[in-house]
Amino acid sequence: MVNESVRRLQSFVDGAYIDGVSSWEKRSPVDGSLVAVVEEAGAEQVDAAVAAARRALEGPWGRSSVAERAALMRRIADRIEARFDDFVAAEIGDTGKPLKQARELDVARAVVNFRSFADTVSATGLDSFLTELADGRRALNYAVPRPLGVVAVVVPWNLPLLLLTWKVAPALACGNAVIVKPSEETPSTATLLAEVIAEAGAPAGIYNVLHGFGPGSAGEMLTTHPDIDGVTFTGESATGAAIMRGVAPYVRPVSFELGGKNAALVFADADLEKAVAGLGRSIFTNTGQVCLCTERVYIQRPVYDEVVAGLVEHARGLRLGRPEAEGTTTGPLISREHRAKVHGYLDLAREDGADVLVGGGIPDLGADLADGAWIEPTLWAGLDHSSRVLREEVFGPVAALMPFDSEDEAVKLANDSRYGLAAATWTSDLERGHRVAQQMRVGMSWVNTWYLRDLRSPFGGVGLSGIGREGGTHSMHFYTEPTNVCVQL
Numbered sequence: 455m456v457n458e459s460v461r462r463l464q465s466f467v468d469g470a471y472i473d474g475v476s477s478w479e480k481r482s483p484v485d486g487s488l489v490a491v492v493e494e495a496g497a498e499q500v501d502a503a504v505a506a507a508r509r510a511l512e513g514p515w516g517r518s519s520v521a522e523r524a525a526l527m528r529r530i531a532d533r534i535e536a537r538f539d540d541f542v543a544a545e546i547g548d549t550g551k552p553l554k555q556a557r558e559l560d561v562a563r564a565v566v567n568f569r570s571f572a573d574t575v576s577a578t579g580l581d582s583f584l585t586e587l588a589d590g591r592r593a594l595n596y597a598v599p600r601p602l603g604v605v606a607v608v609v610p611w612n613l614p615l616l617l618l619t620w621k622v623a624p625a626l627a628c629g630n631a632v633i634v635k636p637s638e639e640t641p642s643t644a645t646l647l648a649e650v651i652a653e654a655g656a657p658a659g660i661y662n663v664l665h666g667f668g669p670g671s672a673g674e675m676l677t678t679h680p681d682i683d684g685v686t687f688t689g690e691s692a693t694g695a696a697i698m699r700g701v702a703p704y705v706r707p708v709s710f711e712l713g714g715k716n717a718a719l720v721f722a723d724a725d726l727e728k729a730v731a732g733l734g735r736s737i738f739t740n741t742g743q744v745c746l747c748t749e750r751v752y753i754q755r756p757v758y759d760e761v762v763a764g765l766v767e768h769a770r771g772l773r774l775g776r777p778e779a780e781g782t783t784t785g786p787l788i789s790r791e792h793r794a795k796v797h798g799y800l801d802l803a804r805e806d807g808a809d810v811l812v813g814g815g816i817p818d819l820g821a822d823l824a825d826g827a828w829i830e831p832t833l834w835a836g837l838d839h840s841s842r843v844l845r846e847e848v849f850g851p852v853a854a855l856m857p858f859d860s861e862d863e864a865v866k867l868a869n870d871s872r873y874g875l876a877a878a879t880w881t882s883d884l885e886r887g888h889r890v891a892q893q894m895r896v897g898m899s900w901v902n903t904w905y906l907r908d909l910r911s912p913f914g915g916v917g918l919s920g921i922g923r924e925g926g927t928h929s930m931h932f933y934t935e936p937t938n939v940c941v942q943l
């Protein structure tokens with residue numbers, strides 16, 4: 455069904471929207487209705503974007519000052535705020551996420567991303583050393599940060615605008631030119647951002663958007679293009695591996711924020727009310743489609759039954775529904791394809807002997823939503839640690855609950871994963887909180903909270919969860935190449 459609000463989304467190259475080589479239909483995961491017709495970029499558009507970005511770097515943008523770039527980042531933040539409702543509507547149209555979340559997390563964070571990196575780039579000094587050699591020679595060494603160059607930014611669909619701006623803001627603040635490849639599932643906000651960045655006074659060519667898919671399409675064509683200088687990618691670990699193979703012949707720097715299979719540890723001394731509320735958030739936010747979401751919960755045996763009961767009650771209290779509907783807490787999964795994957799894990803959990811405590815299937819939300827990608831929030835008990843359900847990232851509103859006895863056992867179980875993105879420890883014992891959090895083999899380890907972020911702190915993962923860190927000066931390091939100047943005095 456085509457309605458009047460269906461838009462045609464084009465790629466954005468060198469300051470103008472352009473057609474592609476074919477198109478696809480973006481459908482709403484809420485009810486299957488048509489959201490947009492998206493123009494798919496081909497090799498010619500990819501070449502044009504890379505050439506435009508290179509030209510921009512060779513023009514005035516390449517000689518811009520930190521102060522000018524910081525001011526542009528602030529103007530972009532202001533422009534996003536001015537078009538806040540348009541961004542919220544675009545994000546909801548693509549993802550079906552609840553209105554409250556789109557407002558308070560996704561779009562709000564996009565604004566903060568630009569302001570935060572304006573601050574960081576303004577405050578970052580130079581590394582310098584006054585060198586005194588044994589033979590009496592003296593020298594001044596200082597490292598001048600130069601932009602990395604033309605940066606490919608490839609991002610996923612779960613927090614589309616938030617994750618996109620998390621990379622675009624520092625990249626531009628450091629003086630790069632970017633070519634963004636948003637997910638084929640969420641093309642809208644990146645396209646709108648092009649308009650806003652241009653309105654804020656950005657020179658043509660520093661922010662380009664290519665729509666398309668991964669293999670054999672714009673994603674692969676961009677990351678394997680001979681004239682880009684680096685790739686920053688957020689998405690699945692297997693995609694990261696494919697991109698790594700693609701860039702290997704060019705020896706290109708990569709920053710990878712990949713998947714997770716995150717654990718939470720609940721100790722018997724925890725404030726259980728806070729722990730259950732926090733776990734409810736960490737399991738079910740964005741229908742479990744946040745890389746940081748908890749999918750494994752280890753609960754100390756004396757409080758196991760109480761925590762399980764609390765979480766089941768929390769899951770039963772979630773309200774699935776249209777994003778704008780009063781009281782909706784939970785949206786659909788991103789697509790029917792993704793639902794089939796998540797559903798496969800629901801089946802597998804049953805085959806592996808899981809006790810399904812709540813959920814476990816596809817909900818009946820009426821004819822109106824029957825063509826959406828809905829799934830029930832699901833909790834399991836009784837799964838063996840070797841089950842694939844506990845080893846692989848599901849990326850849905852699901853978690854396995856398991857008892858433990860000792861702190862050592864809990865730490866060992868939490869670290870028994872090839873992923874290493876995030877962990878959360880719930881305890882009232884201050885020393886235990888620090889001790890356990892530090893032993894987590896992850897990039898982000900929270901105590902008595904989850905997804906509380908300071909954008910200056912390092913963000914990333916170990917193992918299958920990624921390569922490198924972004925955030926604050928960590929982003930500055932990735933998006934610049936230092937040239938060390940040594941002057942003998």
Ligand code: NAD
Pocket residue numbers: 608609610611612613617635636637638666667668669672673674677688689690691693694696697710711712713714744745847849875914915919920
């Ligand atoms: P995905 O890897 O399928 O796709 C991500 C992007 O890569 C899309 O734009 C896609 O078109 C593109 N792509 C796919 N194959 C490609 C290829 N061969 N070459 C170049 N580009 C290619 O991921 P997704 O399903 O969109 O997102 C969900 C995943 O993202 C989950 O695994 C989640 O954990 C992860 N994620 C990680 C973080 C983090 O910060 N660590 C944050 C959010 C999401």
